[in-house]
Amino acid sequence: MKNNTKRIIGFAINDFNRNKGISIATIFVLTITIMLVTGLFFFQGIAGYLTAQIQNKIDITAYFVDGTQEQDILNVKDEIIKMSPNIKNVEYVSKDQALATFSAKHKDDAVLGQALQEVGNNPFLPSLNITTNSDPAQYAQVANILQTSDFSKLIDKVDYSQKKDTIEEIYSITSNITIFGIILGIILILVAILVVFNTIKLAIENSKEEINTMKTVGASNQFIRGPFIIQGVIYGIISFVICFLLSGIFALILSSKVEVILPGFSLFGFFLTNWWIFVLIQLGFGIGVGVISALIVVKKHLEI
Amino acid sequence: MIKFNNVTKIYSQSTVVLQDISFEIKEGEFVSVVGKSGVGKTTLTRLILGLEAPTSGEIYFKGENLNTADPAKIQEIRRKIGCIYQDYKLLPKKTVYENVAYIMQVEGKENEEIDREVPKVLEIIGLGGKINNFPDQLSGGEKQRLAIARALVNNPEIIIADEPTGNLDPYNTYEVISLLQKINKAGKTIILATHDREIINKLGKRVVTLENGKIIRDEQAGKFII
Incomplete structure (x- = not known):
């Protein structure tokens, strides 16, 4: 058994070396395929970050009646958090904070500054900014709580109705991006698997006569199949090493460029954080496709 | 040793290759199977090796019915047969x-035995100086000698030679047939499928003649008559 395994591995290495053209072609196709899958994973990372960023910017604001005590507003804040488990964050903005933020934002706008001076006092209302966990329906639920609870008499207005369409549209777009990514991913992966399968099929078709001769001299199926499977593993491992290095290099080179478009997102950081997922995807896909293709094609020849 | 019992092989409705064939080959015999090209000689050898199954009838190898033998048994039988082909x-x-x-590795022989036996066999067959060459670096005669070395190395009980001289010049043809005769004298069973009249007439051994999928003649010390 041990002898047989050593022989099978030896045959595989010999065949790999003696068919350099076919080996290089197969590794090339497998590498392209794994890079495609890796690209989809990067795309998923970027899309995920983008979606989270957009969703983080969505909130609804409850403005309190002028003169409401800060303690009352903070009590409402606690009540809201208790009433809805889907609340991600509630931020209290006092009258003074609202004025300071507005003034800082429009410090270069003389007209607005003058208008504020003419009003004379602070025209802003204290408010609570509320964000929920990624579902537009949750914003409607929170708005409803704000407008119907005991503390609703303290609330001057909730800006949900003005933002409703925008919130739903943004969630629809981000959810469509996710669905589009999944569908595109599945199609591309299927095409890639077919291409690799056909390349390996061609490589083994070349050995059809050889397989027949092996059968004729009484070689067991395992003895015939073994070297092709081991070659599939070798193709997978070499392709993985190439892809892993290329992924790291591309992520490093493109990181600064991507950061210009997506501030705060580091492509290389994403690669480093998820390096083990990259290993799993690339190694699993490479060896998986290599071995399964070899198994299917050799099985076909062994049955004839 | 080998027994065909009412064997029929049909590839499609219009291609009946063998029809109700029955014959027996005894241990140590030299049997030539003759007939025109496409008469079913190769199919007959493939049936003995279990590479194809008969459409009907039974084939026995040393009492083992090949129709019902499991794949491991078929592989074991193949290892007892040495094959030589035209190509x-x-x-x-x-x-x-x-x-x-490879043949010895398939048998599960130890590396030491392989390292001892293979050079010896190659030396006997005259290929001792070409052990590192690949088949496409050999002449036709050398390739056939290599095929013979491969067929003999495991000391098989039977040699099946399917048109072994088809691609050879008269000198190499003579060499191969002489070698088969020597192997037979050493007690091995030989099945020779050929359509070479001259070889058969010189051999003076048993001849089974196929025509239209049937055995039309089975004679000891037979001649090539079609």
């Missing part, structure tokens, strides 16, 4: 040495 059927990606060694 040599060598392993193109293996060297001369590896082609012969």
Whole structure:
């Protein structure tokens, strides 16, 4: 058994070396395929970050009646958090904070500054900014709580109705991006698997006569199949090493460029954080496709 | 040793290759199967090797029914048979040495035995100086000698030679047939499928003649008559 395994591995290495053209072609196709899958994973990372960023910017604001005590507003804040488990964050903005933020934002706008001076006092209302966990329906639920609870008499207005369409549209777009990514991913992966399968099929078709001769001299199926499977593993491992290095290099080179478009997102950081997922995807896909293709094609020849 | 019992082989409705064939080959016999090209000689040898199943009838190898034998048994039977073909059927990606060694590796022989036996066999067959060559670096005669070395290395009980001289010049043809005769004298069973009249008439051994899928003649010390 041990002898047989050593022989099978030896045959595989010999065949790999003696068919350099076919080996290089197969590794090339497998590498392209794994890079495609890796690209989809990067795309998923970027899309995920983008979606989270957009969703983080969505909130609804409850403005309190002028003169409401800060303690009352903070009590409402606690009540809201208790009433809805889907609340991600509630931020209290006092009258003074609202004025300071507005003034800082429009410090270069003389007209607005003058208008504020003419009003004379602070025209802003204290408010609570509320964000929920990624579902537009949750914003409607929170708005409803704000407008119907005991503390609703303290609330001057909730800006949900003005933002409703925008919130739903943004969630629809981000959810469509996710669905589009999944569908595109599945199609591309299927095409890639077919291409690799056909390349390996061609490589083994070349050995059809050889397989027949092996059968004729009484070689067991395992003895015939073994070297092709081991070659599939070798193709997978070499392709993985190439892809892993290329992924790291591309992520490093493109990181600064991507950061210009997506501030705060580091492509290389994403690669480093998820390096083990990259290993799993690339190694699993490479060896998986290599071995399964070899198994299917050799099985076909062994049955004839 | 080998027994065909009412064997029929049909590939499609219009291609009946063998029809109700019955005959027996005894241990140590030299049997030539003759007939025109396409008469079913190769199919007959493939049936003995279990590479194809008969459409009906039974084939026995040393009492074992090949129709009901499991794949492991069929593989074991194949290892008892040495094969020589017109197109040599060598392993193109293996060297001369590896082609012969492969047969012993399939048998599960130890490396020491392989390292001892293979060079010896190759020396006897006249390929001692070409152990690292690949089959495409050999002449037709050398390829056939390699195929013979491969067929003999495991000391098989039977040699099946399917048109072994088809691609050879008269000198190499004579060499191969002489070798088969010597192997037979050493007690091995030989099945020779050929359509070479001259060879058969010189041999003076048993001849089974096929025509239209049937055995039309089975004679000891037979002649090539079609």
